[in-house]
Amino acid sequence: MTSLSTTGLLDVESIKADFPILSRTVRDGRKLVYLDSGATSQKPRQVLDAERAFYEQHNAAVHRGAHQLAEEATDAYESARQRIAAFVGAPASELVFTRNATESINLVAYAFSNATDKARQGVALPEATKRFVIGPGDEVLVTEMEHHANLVPWQELCLKTGATLRWLGLSDEGRLDLDALSSLLTERTKVVSVVHQSNILGTVNPVQEIARAAHAVGALVLVDACQSVPHMPLNVNELGADLVAWSGHKMLGPTGIGCLWGRAEVLDSMPPFLTGGSMIETVFMEGSTYAPPPQRFEAGVPMAAQAIGLAAAVDYLQAVGMPAIAAHEHALTQAAVASLVAIPGVRIIGPATTIDRGSALSFVVDGVHPHDVGQILDSLGIAVRVGHHCAWPVCRRYGVPATTRATFYLYNGLDDVIALTEGVHEVRRFWGVS
Amino acid sequence: MQVESLYQEIILDHYKRPHGRGLREPFNTEVHHVNPTCGDEITLRVLISGFGDDMVVEDVSYESQGCSISQASASVMFDLVAGETVDDALRAQEEFLHVMHSRGEAEPDEEILGDAVAFQGVAKYPARVKCALLGWMALKDAVAQAATAHEEDLD
Ligand SMILES: Cc1ncc(COP(=O)(O)O)c(C=O)c1O
Numbered sequence: 001m002t003s004l005s006t007t008g009l010l011d012v013e014s015i016k017a018d019f020p021i022l023s024r025t026v027r028d029g030r031k032l033v034y035l036d037s038g039a040t041s042q043k044p045r046q047v048l049d050a051e052r053a054f055y056e057q058h059n060a061a062v063h064r065g066a067h068q069l070a071e072e073a074t075d076a077y078e079s080a081r082q083r084i085a086a087f088v089g090a091p092a093s094e095l096v097f098t099r100n101a102t103e104s105i106n107l108v109a110y111a112f113s114n115a116t117d118k119a120r121q122g123v124a125l126p127e128a129t130k131r132f133v134i135g136p137g138d139e140v141l142v143t144e145m146e147h148h149a150n151l152v153p154w155q156e157l158c159l160k161t162g163a164t165l166r167w168l169g170l171s172d173e174g175r176l177d178l179d180a181l182s183s184l185l186t187e188r189t190k191v192v193s194v195v196h197q198s199n200i201l202g203t204v205n206p207v208q209e210i211a212r213a214a215h216a217v218g219a220l221v222l223v224d225a226c227q228s229v230p231h232m233p234l235n236v237n238e239l240g241a242d243l244v245a246w247s248g249h250k251m252l253g254p255t256g257i258g259c260l261w262g263r264a265e266v267l268d269s270m271p272p273f274l275t276g277g278s279m280i281e282t283v284f285m286e287g288s289t290y291a292p293p294p295q296r297f298e299a300g301v302p303m304a305a306q307a308i309g310l311a312a313a314v315d316y317l318q319a320v321g322m323p324a325i326a327a328h329e330h331a332l333t334q335a336a337v338a339s340l341v342a343i344p345g346v347r348i349i350g351p352a353t354t355i356d357r358g359s360a361l362s363f364v365v366d367g368v369h370p371h372d373v374g375q376i377l378d379s380l381g382i383a384v385r386v387g388h389h390c391a392w393p394v395c396r397r398y399g400v401p402a403t404t405r406a407t408f409y410l411y412n413g414l415d416d417v418i419a420l421t422e423g424v425h426e427v428r429r430f431w432g433v434s
Numbered sequence: 435m436q437v438e439s440l441y442q443e444i445i446l447d448h449y450k451r452p453h454g455r456g457l458r459e460p461f462n463t464e465v466h467h468v469n470p471t472c473g474d475e476i477t478l479r480v481l482i483s484g485f486g487d488d489m490v491v492e493d494v495s496y497e498s499q500g501c502s503i504s505q506a507s508a509s510v511m512f513d514l515v516a517g518e519t520v521d522d523a524l525r526a527q528e529e530f531l532h533v534m535h536s537r538g539e540a541e542p543d544e545e546i547l548g549d550a551v552a553f554q555g556v557a558k559y560p561a562r563v564k565c566a567l568l569g570w571m572a573l574k575d576a577v578a579q580a581a582t583a584h585e586e587d588l589d
Contacts, residue, residue, distance in 0.1 A: 027436060028436050369500060369501035369502060370472075370501070371472060371474075371500075371501035371502075371503070371562070371565060372501050372502050372503075375437060375440065375441075375559070375562070376437060378437075379436060379437035386472065387471060387472040387473065388472065388473045392473060395473060401472075401473050401474065401475075401499055401500070402472050402473050402474075430441075
């Protein structure tokens with residue numbers, strides 16, 4: 001193990017000191033080895049403090065009322081929007097707060113079904129909104145490696161509108177079958193929604209190339225960036241997509257806050273998803289008009305404390321530096337891939353290289369069900385995810401019922417990679433497959 | 435290692451050498467159950483005979499894919515219910531369900547549960563309770579369907 005590369009690593013000990021939970025023990029005094037950041041990340045004190053400070057000093061309903069606290073709360077919320085948007089290279093006006101990535105993606109899928117419903121009722125739609133009206137003969141393109149959050153909403157949309165769902169398949173190496181892209185993309189394709197980094201395979205997809213091809217046929221492009229915004233420098237303009245969705249809780253932020261970035265003219269052309277207070281312009285008994293984005297998509301009293309916590313998370317990530325975090329994870333992934341493939345009977349599901357892959361590392365141990373792998377690792381204090389990772393079709397594609405997945409983040413070190421490797425040896429010993 | 439309270443010898447034995455496995459003819463009902471959190475699956479058939487209080491589970495046959503806990507649980511269940519009356523089979527199902535939902539607090543009735551008492555440790559691992567219940571929930575479903583169908587046949 002001493003030969004593992006140590007170049008490009010962050011000072012993990014000082015980072016860990018900011019995450020109270022990482023110093024606790026689990027399962028009878030075992031040191032916690034947290035390798036499940038792909039599911040949700042841990043939170044630094046700075047994020048917890050920001051939420052607490054908001055509640056202790058500024059709490060009020062955002063965008064309602066004119067008292068001092070309401071002003072301060074609104075300022076804090078809008079400042080959070082501005083900082084989070086800047087983190088991905090966007091103006092604040094292009095960033096919509098949602099509950100999580102799942103809601104962000106549904107917001108876009110519902111823009112299509114709501115526009116379609118209105119068109120069916122003969123409601124006059126603005127010219128730019130008509131691209132959201134779809135029906136039989138139209139197509140939605142996803143990939144076989146989508147998280148259920150970026151698959152089921154599109155299946156539902158197709159069921160409701162009569163459009164057809166198509167998908168890009170996968171190669172045995174865990175990559176998209178891009179050769180099929182040109183035949184799948186046609187004038188019929190109205191929306192293309194792809195994951196940037198797969199949460200199960202770790203594959204980083206060539207989103208720019210896909211977006212360019214999709215735009216050439218006039219399709220709208222949504223990117224599920226849940227596993228990329230937390231882990232790599234990302235500029236939404238360079239990505240080439242029209243819309244980008246992600247969750248706050250996977251990037252050191254609180255639960256209950258997600259983001260949807262959209263190019264101004266795209267957001268502007270989208271009908272609302274949830275409706276009610278805060279998202280309106282005028283309301284009469286006979287009907288209402290709606291606020292411009294982003295407010296149009298933020299019905300109800302918003303999750304201010306969570307937005308403020310997420311902004312603190314963004315500050316934290318920026319202070320460490322996203323390029324440094326990406327390099328750190330790359331080094332850990334390299335070490336983990338090398339250590340795991342060296343264990344007999346261990347197979348990586350997804351690219352077995354570190355080229356165009358992130359730190360989500362799925363594997364199977366021959367002869368041991370992933371649940372039983374995870375349970376032994378858990379008994380050693382190692383928290384990994386087992387199951388189909390909300391990407392059931394991927395498991396079917398690779399003929400496995402489930403996988404064990406480790407994910408690395410800025411607070412993991414080489415000692416965690418070593419713990420994982422030794423843990424997998426223990427799994428094989430316990431189950432008598434070594 | 436504390437995890438040994440979960441993976442008791444009896445459980446590991448049933449996992450390695452499952453009893454009653456394989457789908458058999460004849461049968462009244464076949465059901466397919468999945469555990470949506472992990473993708474484990476079981477296809478289970480039951481054959482019922484007799485009627486009223488004497489209705490008997492003649493055979494339970496199954497094919498399944500899953501972890502040690504779900505596999506062993508189906509095997510132990512086969513031993514407990516095949517050849518027993520429907521009433522006894524359902525009583526065992528209820529007792530097992532009760533123990534599994536007790537967080538390890540319930541004292542399992544060995545008279546009713548036999549080898550299945552070894553699963554008491556599973557109840558302390560909430561994430562694994564569904565694994566242990568997969569076969570039993572399929573059994574309950576299949577027996578209910580089979581009993582209804584069987585009674586209609588007698589009418
Ligand atoms: C790639 C990907 N997409 C979407 C999601 C859904 O995120 P959330 O559950 O926070 O809405 C996740 C996280 O589970 C993910 O990893």
